[in-house]
Amino acid sequence: MNPKPNIQNLLEKESFSHDELVTLLSVDKAEQELIFEKASQVKQNTVGNKVYLRGLVEYSNICTKNCLYCGVRSGNKNIRRYRLTENEVLEAAQFVLDHHFGSMVIQGGELSSTQNTRRIGQLVTKIKQLSQGKIGITLSMGEQSRETYRYWFECGAHRYLLRIETSNPDLYKKIHPMDTFHSFEKRLQALDDLRNEGFQVGTGVMIGLPFQTNDDLANDLEFFKNFDIDMIGMGPYIEHKNTPLYQYKDLLLPPLDRFYLSLKMLALLRITMPDINIAATTAMETIHPRGKILALQTGANVMMPNITPLKYRDDYLLYEGKPHINEESQLILDHLIQDISAIHCEIGWDNWGDSRHFFYRHYENKEIDPNP
Numbered sequence: 001m002n003p004k005p006n007i008q009n010l011l012e013k014e015s016f017s018h019d020e021l022v023t024l025l026s027v028d029k030a031e032q033e034l035i036f037e038k039a040s041q042v043k044q045n046t047v048g049n050k051v052y053l054r055g056l057v058e059y060s061n062i063c064t065k066n067c068l069y070c071g072v073r074s075g076n077k078n079i080r081r082y083r084l085t086e087n088e089v090l091e092a093a094q095f096v097l098d099h100h101f102g103s104m105v106i107q108g109g110e111l112s113s114t115q116n117t118r119r120i121g122q123l124v125t126k127i128k129q130l131s132q133g134k135i136g137i138t139l140s141m142g143e144q145s146r147e148t149y150r151y152w153f154e155c156g157a158h159r160y161l162l163r164i165e166t167s168n169p170d171l172y173k174k175i176h177p178m179d180t181f182h183s184f185e186k187r188l189q190a191l192d193d194l195r196n197e198g199f200q201v202g203t204g205v206m207i208g209l210p211f212q213t214n215d216d217l218a219n220d221l222e223f224f225k226n227f228d229i230d231m232i233g234m235g236p237y238i239e240h241k242n243t244p245l246y247q248y249k250d251l252l253l254p255p256l257d258r259f260y261l262s263l264k265m266l267a268l269l270r271i272t273m274p275d276i277n278i279a280a281t282t283a284m285e286t287i288h289p290r291g292k293i294l295a296l297q298t299g300a301n302v303m304m305p306n307i308t309p310l311k312y313r314d315d316y317l318l319y320e321g322k323p324h325i326n327e328e329s330q331l332i333l334d335h336l337i338q339d340i341s342a343i344h345c346e347i348g349w350d351n352w353g354d355s356r357h358f359f360y361r362h363y364e365n366k367e368i369d370p371n372p
C-alpha cells in the first residue's frame with residue numbers, strides 16, 4: 001500500500017502530476033487549509049491584491065440551445081424571454097464609466113442570426129464611442145462562427161468567455177442533448193477560433209456535477225493549462241428544478257461540500273496557473289454568503305457585479321437561488337467595496353484588468369505590467 005502523501009511537501013512543488021491533483025482535490029477539511037494558504041501566497045506574489053471589476057450585463061435570456069442543466073434553456077417554457085434595448089445597455093455602460101469599473105461583460109444566450117451578430121457588434125461599437133475607448137469589453141455569447149468572432153473583435157471587444165463546462169467528452173454528452181448542435185468538438189473549435197482571432201480567452205467548468213469525479217476535475221485543471229487559457233470563471237453546479245438534470249439531484253454532494261470542492265479547484269488553479277485572471281463567481285456566493293470573498297482570499301482577482309436593470313434579473317436564472325436579484329446596482333457596488341477593503345484588497349479602478357498570462361504569451365518581457 002502506498003503511504004499517505006504529505007500535503008505540505010506536495011504543495012512545495014511547482015507543478016503536479018494528474019494523480020497528485022486528484023490527491024489534493026480529495027484532502028480533508030484540515031488539509032485543505034494548506035492548499036488555500038499556498039494559493040493565497042501565490043496570488044500575492046503574482047497578480048497581487050488588486051481586484052478588477054467588470055459590470056455584468058445579462059443582455060438576453062433568448063437562447064437556441066437546450067443545455068440540460070440550464071434554467072434559460074430553450075425547452076424551459078416557464079420563463080419570460082427578454083432582450084435589453086440598446087438604450088438600456090448604453091445606460092449600463094454609462095454606469096460602468098461613472099463608477100470607474102474599467103470594464104464590462106455582456107452576456108447572453110446563444111443566437112447565431114445575422115441580425116443578432118450585427119446588433120451585438122453595434123452595441124460594442126457604441127459603448128466604445130460613448131466611453132471614448134475607456135471601457136474594456138468582454139463578450140459571452142456562446143459558440144459563433146470565426147467570422148462573427150472576428151467582426152466583434154474588430155468592433156472593439158477584446159475578451160470572450162466560453163465555458164467548456166467539463167473537459168470530459170462523455171460527461172459533456174450527459175449534460176447536453178445528444179445532437180450535433182451540442183457538440184464538444186465544436187466547443188473546442190470555438191475556443192481555438194477565439195484565440196486565433198486575438199481574444200483573451202476565458203473558459204470554466206461546473207464543479208460537483210452528477211457523474212463527475214475528482215479525476216474529471218483534475219483533467220479540467222490540466223485542460224486549462226494545456227489550452228493555455230487566459231481567464232477562468234468556474235463554480236459549483238447548482239441544480240434548477242426546471243431542467244432535465246434535476247432528476248439526478250440525489251447524486252449530488254451537499255451544497256457546502258460542493259462549495260469547498262470549488263474553492264479547492266480555484267486554489268489549485270491559482271497555484272498551477274499563477275498569472276491568469278480568475279473570477280469570483282456568483283455561484284460561489286449562492287451557496288455560501290461569503291463565497292465570493294473566500295474566493296478572492298483563495299486566488300480569484302476579478303469580480304463581476306451585476307448591473308442588469310432590476311426588472312430583468314428574475315428572468316436570467318441559469319440556476320436557482322441566485323443572490324442580488326432585487327438589489328440595485330449601486331447597493332451591490334457599495335457592499336462590494338466594503339467587503340473588498342475589509343480583506344485588505346484594493347480595487348483596480350478605471351483599469352481593464354487584463355490577463356497577465358495573455359500579455360506574457362505575446363510579449364516575452366515580464367517587466368511590462370499590462371495593468372499599470
Ligand code: SF4
Nearest residue numbers: 063065067070073109
Ligand atoms: S448554458 Fe448557455 S447555451 Fe446552454 S442553454 Fe443556457 S444560456 Fe443557452
